[in-house]
Amino acid sequence: xxxxxxxxxxxxxxxxxxxxxxxxxxxxAAVAALxxxxxxxxxxxxxxxAASFPDAQYVTFGARLGSxxxxxxxxxxxxxxRAPVASLATQxxxxxxxxxxxxxxxxxxxxxxxxxRGVTAVAFELLPRTLSRAQSMDALSSQASAAGYRAAxxxxxxxxRYLPMMITASGTATPAKVLVIGTGVAxxxxxxxxxxxxxxxxxYDVREASRREVESLGAIFLTSSVSQTLDAGGxxxxxxPDERATQQAELERAIVEFDIVITTAKVPGHKPPxxxxxxxxxxxxxxxxxxxxxSSARGGxxxxxxxxxxxxxxxxxxxxxxxxxxxxxxSSASQMxxxxxxxxVASLFPHGILAFDPKxxxxxxxxxxxxxxxxxxxxxxxxxxxxxASAATQKKVPTS
Amino acid sequence: xxxxxxxxxxxxxxxxxxxxxxxxxxxxAAVAALxxxxxxxxxxxxxxxAASFPDAQYVTFGARLGSxxxxxxxxxxxxxxRAPVASLATQxxxxxxxxxxxxxxxxxxxxxxxxxRGVTAVAFELLPRTLSRAQSMDALSSQASAAGYRAAxxxxxxxxRYLPMMITASGTATPAKVLVIGTGVAxxxxxxxxxxxxxxxxxYDVREASRREVESLGAIFLTSSVSQTLDAGGxxxxxxPDERATQQAELERAIVEFDIVITTAKVPGHKPPxxxxxxxxxxxxxxxxxxxxxSSARGGxxxxxxxxxxxxxxxxxxxxxxxxxxxxxxSSASQMxxxxxxxxVASLFPHGILAFDPKxxxxxxxxxxxxxxxxxxxxxxxxxxxxxASAATQKKVPTS
Numbered sequence: 001x002x003x004x005x006x007x008x009x010x011x012x013x014x015x016x017x018x019x020x021x022x023x024x025x026x027x028x029a030a031v032a033a034l035x036x037x038x039x040x041x042x043x044x045x046x047x048x049x050a051a052s053f054p055d056a057q058y059v060t061f062g063a064r065l066g067s068x069x070x071x072x073x074x075x076x077x078x079x080x081x082r083a084p085v086a087s088l089a090t091q092x093x094x095x096x097x098x099x100x101x102x103x104x105x106x107x108x109x110x111x112x113x114x115x116x117r118g119v120t121a122v123a124f125e126l127l128p129r130t131l132s133r134a135q136s137m138d139a140l141s142s143q144a145s146a147a148g149y150r151a152a153x154x155x156x157x158x159x160x161r162y163l164p165m166m167i168t169a170s171g172t173a174t175p176a177k178v179l180v181i182g183t184g185v186a187x188x189x190x191x192x193x194x195x196x197x198x199x200x201x202x203x204y205d206v207r208e209a210s211r212r213e214v215e216s217l218g219a220i221f222l223t224s225s226v227s228q229t230l231d232a233g234g235x236x237x238x239x240x241p242d243e244r245a246t247q248q249a250e251l252e253r254a255i256v257e258f259d260i261v262i263t264t265a266k267v268p269g270h271k272p273p274x275x276x277x278x279x280x281x282x283x284x285x286x287x288x289x290x291x292x293x294x295s296s297a298r299g300g301x302x303x304x305x306x307x308x309x310x311x312x313x314x315x316x317x318x319x320x321x322x323x324x325x326x327x328x329x330x331s332s333a334s335q336m337x338x339x340x341x342x343x344x345v346a347s348l349f350p351h352g353i354l355a356f357d358p359k360x361x362x363x364x365x366x367x368x369x370x371x372x373x374x375x376x377x378x379x380x381x382x383x384x385x386x387x388x389a390s391a392a393t394q395k396k397v398p399t400s
Numbered sequence: 401x402x403x404x405x406x407x408x409x410x411x412x413x414x415x416x417x418x419x420x421x422x423x424x425x426x427x428x429a430a431v432a433a434l435x436x437x438x439x440x441x442x443x444x445x446x447x448x449x450a451a452s453f454p455d456a457q458y459v460t461f462g463a464r465l466g467s468x469x470x471x472x473x474x475x476x477x478x479x480x481x482r483a484p485v486a487s488l489a490t491q492x493x494x495x496x497x498x499x500x501x502x503x504x505x506x507x508x509x510x511x512x513x514x515x516x517r518g519v520t521a522v523a524f525e526l527l528p529r530t531l532s533r534a535q536s537m538d539a540l541s542s543q544a545s546a547a548g549y550r551a552a553x554x555x556x557x558x559x560x561r562y563l564p565m566m567i568t569a570s571g572t573a574t575p576a577k578v579l580v581i582g583t584g585v586a587x588x589x590x591x592x593x594x595x596x597x598x599x600x601x602x603x604y605d606v607r608e609a610s611r612r613e614v615e616s617l618g619a620i621f622l623t624s625s626v627s628q629t630l631d632a633g634g635x636x637x638x639x640x641p642d643e644r645a646t647q648q649a650e651l652e653r654a655i656v657e658f659d660i661v662i663t664t665a666k667v668p669g670h671k672p673p674x675x676x677x678x679x680x681x682x683x684x685x686x687x688x689x690x691x692x693x694x695s696s697a698r699g700g701x702x703x704x705x706x707x708x709x710x711x712x713x714x715x716x717x718x719x720x721x722x723x724x725x726x727x728x729x730x731s732s733a734s735q736m737x738x739x740x741x742x743x744x745v746a747s748l749f750p751h752g753i754l755a756f757d758p759k760x761x762x763x764x765x766x767x768x769x770x771x772x773x774x775x776x777x778x779x780x781x782x783x784x785x786x787x788x789a790s791a792a793t794q795k796k797v798p799t800s
Contacts, residue, residue, distance in 0.1 A: 021558070049716075051560060051687075052560050052716055053686070054686050054716065110598075116504050136569055136570065138569060139570075141568075141569065141570070142568065142569075142570035143571075145566070145568060145778055146562075149562060149566075151551070153555070153556050153557055156553045156556075157553055157554070160422070160451060160452050160729060160730045160732065161731040161732040162549060162729065162731065162732045164593075164596065166545070166549075168537065168545060168736065169535035169536055169541065169543075170536065170539075170541070170736035170737075170739045171536060171543035171735060171736055171739045173736075193597075196564065196596050196597055197593075197596055197597065198596060222483025224740065230436055245542040247651065285452075286452040286453070287451075287452025287731055316449075316452055316735055318456065327562065329560060329562065330560045330562040332560065332562045332566070332573055333570060335561075336570035336572065336573075337570075339571045366774055385648075392695070398799065
């Protein structure tokens with residue numbers, strides 16, 4: 001007697017419904033890659049429209065179209081960006097998997113709901129980003145890259161002057177001075193793009209180690225006189241309140257010299273730090289622009305920034321709350337995100353069916369719920385649950 | 401007995417009131433230049449606010465602030481951008497001068513009104529642009545330069561993908577393909593800016609002579625197989641209907657291969673030519689972007705484009721009516737415009753008082769009305785008046 005070989009799981013993608021969200025979790029190329037791996041793929045009609053991927057293109061690449069309900073009911077695995085999952089969860093059933101930016105540290109109730117329903121939840125936010133084999137799955141990085149590029153474009157749009165130096169018969173314009181605070185993926189991409197546009201760019205980071213990356217992009221590196229100690233994982237150790245105040249005062253003194261300031265400090269699961277106070281905004285020149293990539297419902301890096309909104313201070317400084325900028329580059333952001341999803345599927349479903357490996361650092365980190373349990377200790381802590389039985393072998397969740 | 405030396409005329413600037421207009425005819429640096437030439441300068445309170453020039457800065461540079469009425473009543477010369485002059489005219493009196501983009505070929509009634517009131521009207525549009533000594537006065541060029549830069553920024557903002565090639569752990573993005581149609585000042589600036597942003601850029605012009613400029617910016621030059629004859633002034637001679645159809649068909653075949661198309665064909669005093677038909681828009685890819693710098697109330701270069709509005713075709717092409725883009729770069733555009741105004745004032749008021757020289761090519765071209773007469777034959781023709789007595793010596797008005 002031959003053993004039945006289980007057929008590969010089907011993968012579905014639905015239209016994102018968060019306000020302003022234009023991305024889609026799978027672009028047509030990602031669909032083609034999944035189909036090639038043997039997965040049937042179901043796409044909600046219109047799922048890619050806002051990212052300029054017409055339904056016909058999905059069909060050409062091997063997907064079947066359906067209604068939202070059909071896709072949710074008939075897919076073994078649902079790929080989402082932000083979805084939002086809280087409302088999707090009620091439609092999911094035991095044995096289904098959902099992969100996305102599930103924000104598990106801020107959404108413990110959704111995690112509890114998914115666990116209770118027996119849904120396997122896979123969250124990009126918990127990926128161990130320092131592992132090189134995880135890079136192709138790193139949706140936080142791919143979306144931060146899109147956001148950083150976009151931040152420079154948004155700043156150029158909002159700024160009333162040329163970014164490059166211009167020498168014309170009607171006079172010479174000096175180049176704009178741009179400061180990018182935080183030189184992670186988003187910051188470096190913002191620096192590169194502002195440089196492309198001809199601005200004179202400075203990159204600020206408390207980590208002296210960033211100097212080389214910033215300077216390699218043709219930008220000036222600025223750091224704090226307060227030396228920052230790093231832990232074994234490469235993350236900054238908390239400063240004393242005095243050190244922190246000195247650092248912040250230095251930064252704010254520098255800020256007022258710039259035309260455009262882009263802030264990029266996001267801390268998953270925490271309120272973003274305020275880097276530009278209202279007092280500093282009040283000392284900036286009329287016409288200056290601040291783009292706050294840290295902006296969120298819980299506040300941002302610029303005091304008073306409002307998510308997804310451009311406001312102007314009484315002294316004429318434009319403040320743009322831009323915490324979800326990747327969605328404004330929907331085609332490219334979705335293309336990269338789609339590749340991240342394909343990489344996760346390839347890792348978790350190596351032969352087309354779920355093969356969770358508790359010894360795999362990546363699996364153990366990103367699989368938040370499985371078989372009714374919450375596996376991630378970081379998420380368990382956010383849910384005020386005791387550590388899982390396997391707590392001793394769990395890795396620390398990166399905080400930046 | 402000594403002769404009284406007349407004191408230099410006073411110069412005023414009011415807030416622009418055209419919808420969406422953010423420029424101001426004099427920036428603080430232009431005020432400083434005029435004050436240095438001996439002119440008292442009056443600035444309407446808030447005139448520069450939308451261009452990020454606070455009142456205090458004007459005062460620092462030597463201006464006196466006043467109400468709109470005070471500025472209009474007390475200024476010998478009023479500098480405006482678009483104003484609009486039709487509504488300003490009723491407040492002007494004999495002996496006053498108004499300098500600006502007065503659009504005299506399209507606004508014959510305003511010209512008649514100004515002439516009837518004895519106002520001296522000076523229009524930047526009529527400047528002989530090929531004279532090198534007129535370059536510093538060339539507001540059409542300075543504003544076209546701002547519009548061209550801005551067109552590339554607007555296109556990058558509206559486009560859902562990266563402009564540059566991106567090589568990341570989440571895949572490689574190909575660079576965007578940009579076509580700029582018309583390689584005058586605006587077109588060349590759009591090419592340069594799109595190139596800065598990393599796009600692969602093609603510049604199209606019917607004039608083979610543009611090839612070198614386009615290629616020097618690192619762009620590909622595209623032209624028509626229909627050879628275009630130029631007249632003595634360097635302007636294109638009208639094609640036969642057949643030649644025109646062939647040229648247009650070739651262009652439209654090329655257009656559908658591009659992600660972003662920027663059109664720049666404006667013809668002062670005429671309806672802009674349609675370069676992208678609705679049928680061609682319908683064949684472009686979803687996600688493509690057209691920026692129409694020719695857009696106006698009388699139509700644009702893209703069929704169906706709506707001035708100052710972004711629309712989307714049923715097949716997902718974004719069409720942006722962008723006929724007045726310089727106003728969205730208000731600080732830089734005003735700085736350049738201010739220098740153009742200062743250059744005109746220096747030429748027409750060499751010792752601080754009006755010294756119109758009928759033998760000066762520049763004076764004769766830009767001074768539309770003087771002492772109750774309409775001087776410009778081009779404007780007289782638009783007003784259906786016979787040529788002025790000096791018609792034989794008048795120059796042809798440039799048409800592009």
